[in-house]
Amino acid sequence: MQFLPLAALLAGLSFTAAAQPLAPADTAQVPLGVQPAPRAAAIGQPTKKLTILPIPVLFYQAETGIGYGIGGLLSGRFGADTTVRSSNARIQYWQTAKKQSLIQFVHTIYTPGEKYYLNGEVSGYDQLLYYYGKGNNTASDNESNVAYKLFIVNQRVQKAIAPKLFFGAQYRLTDMSQITAPDNAADGGANYFYRDPRLSDRERMGTTVSGLGPVLTLDTRDVALGASHGNLVDATVMFNGKGLGSDYKFVRYQLDLRHYQPVFSNNTILAMQFLGQFHSGDVPFRELAGIGANLGGTLYDNANLLRGIYEQRFRDRQMMMFQAELRQHLFWRIDVAGFAGVGQVANGASDFAFSGLKAAGGAGLRFNFIRRDRVNLRLDYAGGTGSKPGILFAIGEAF
Numbered sequence: 544m545q546f547l548p549l550a551a552l553l554a555g556l557s558f559t560a561a562a563q564p565l566a567p568a569d570t571a572q573v574p575l576g577v578q579p580a581p582r583a584a585a586i587g588q589p590t591k592k593l594t595i596l597p598i599p600v601l602f603y604q605a606e607t608g609i610g611y612g613i614g615g616l617l618s619g620r621f622g623a624d625t626t627v628r629s630s631n632a633r634i635q636y637w638q639t640a641k642k643q644s645l646i647q648f649v650h651t652i653y654t655p656g657e658k659y660y661l662n663g664e665v666s667g668y669d670q671l672l673y674y675y676g677k678g679n680n681t682a683s684d685n686e687s688n689v690a691y692k693l694f695i696v697n698q699r700v701q702k703a704i705a706p707k708l709f710f711g712a713q714y715r716l717t718d719m720s721q722i723t724a725p726d727n728a729a730d731g732g733a734n735y736f737y738r739d740p741r742l743s744d745r746e747r748m749g750t751t752v753s754g755l756g757p758v759l760t761l762d763t764r765d766v767a768l769g770a771s772h773g774n775l776v777d778a779t780v781m782f783n784g785k786g787l788g789s790d791y792k793f794v795r796y797q798l799d800l801r802h803y804q805p806v807f808s809n810n811t812i813l814a815m816q817f818l819g820q821f822h823s824g825d826v827p828f829r830e831l832a833g834i835g836a837n838l839g840g841t842l843y844d845n846a847n848l849l850r851g852i853y854e855q856r857f858r859d860r861q862m863m864m865f866q867a868e869l870r871q872h873l874f875w876r877i878d879v880a881g882f883a884g885v886g887q888v889a890n891g892a893s894d895f896a897f898s899g900l901k902a903a904g905g906a907g908l909r910f911n912f913i914r915r916d917r918v919n920l921r922l923d924y925a926g927g928t929g930s931k932p933g934i935l936f937a938i939g940e941a942f
Contacts, residue, residue: 593619594913600637612637618916621655628653629916644669651767660709663698664841677741679888679899684730691722697841709760720749746827751790754783768939769917771812775801793824799844810872816942819863832862834886846942849884851903851925859888878909903927
């Protein structure tokens with residue numbers, strides 16, 4: 544889904560040791576003249592542990608019309624130990640002129656001493672998206688509206704087994720219901736959701752998917768929402784089956800590799816990401832791997848994949864993608880970034896080919912909203928294969 548802001552500013556929340564349960568934000572909205580952040584407190588003096596920012600949301604999408612809502616970011620640290628990385632929690636709510644809506648809570652928490660790493664999401668969608676079919680070569684003329692309600696719970700609990708190395712378990716539940724595909728396809732024929740030869744009748748019905756599996760994470764990034772150096776190596780295996788209440792039995796394997804480093808100077812940061820997602824078993828269409836910018840949930844570890852390609856414009860059982868971004872500080876709180884990436888989906892591993900790569904890229908502005916935790920407001924213009932260029936707005940970097 545591409546957000547086209549009219550006067551937009553999105554969501555956020557982040558957090559601290561003194562925070563107890565997460566609370567809603569404190570500042571009203573983004574002023575045009577934000578005062579520079581105060582200098583860091585001297586050693587031994589108390590520091591502000593919690594920053595809360597509410598931000599209004601306003602956007603336009605062709606399939607939904609005008610959307611509006613509110614979001615917030617809560618950011619801070621557990622305790623006074625500055626070697627513990629900042630935690631954050633983000634919340635957003637919006638609705639559209641065509642009565643779609645989203646309420647979403649996403650969090651990344653490092654407990655005191657980084658003994659535990661908690662990452663999760665709770666989201667409820669009343670959603671309308673374009674459906675193009677399954678496969679790496681779906682036609683733009685297949686474009687068809689598909690609406691549904693979607694509820695997601697995703698939670699990881701990992702324990703440190705070595706410095707910056709965490710092992711634990713992940714549980715994910717997705718419940719999809721009230722599916723409708725009311726209009727014709729872009730080619731004038733029947734809605735492609737009903738005539739896609741790779742889509743089974745069962746997939747056109749409501750579906751519950753429930754899975755559990757191990758997760759191993761090496762995370763040496765300095766900051767979760769805007770890293771300037773370090774690496775992330777994240778490997779998960781998710782077993783979905785009837786014993787967990789799932790309508791479908793399949794296994795998901797995912798490998799997420801990210802690298803961050805200064806180049807030329809500390810004012811220029813190179814960020815790179817490879818992500819592969821692979822499936823075996825019987826996978827419903829909503830759970831297939833897909834490329835294209837997403838709504839910021841935890842399926843892809845809070846990453847936006849190939850901004851400029853419409854959300855899940857291409858989807859299939861297997862997926863690999865690579866993207867890179869160069870982030871340059873200009874002055875005050877203003878940065879710019881340029882980014883590009885390639886990716887591909889396939890039915891089987893043997894179907895990947897260089898000739899099938901899809902490309903996306905663009906550039907954007909950044910406003911450093913919380914200097915202490917390096918939290919940016921991000922405004923990007925991007926385009927890609929099979930999609931119209933658009934403007935995307937979000938809290939935090941894309942990966």
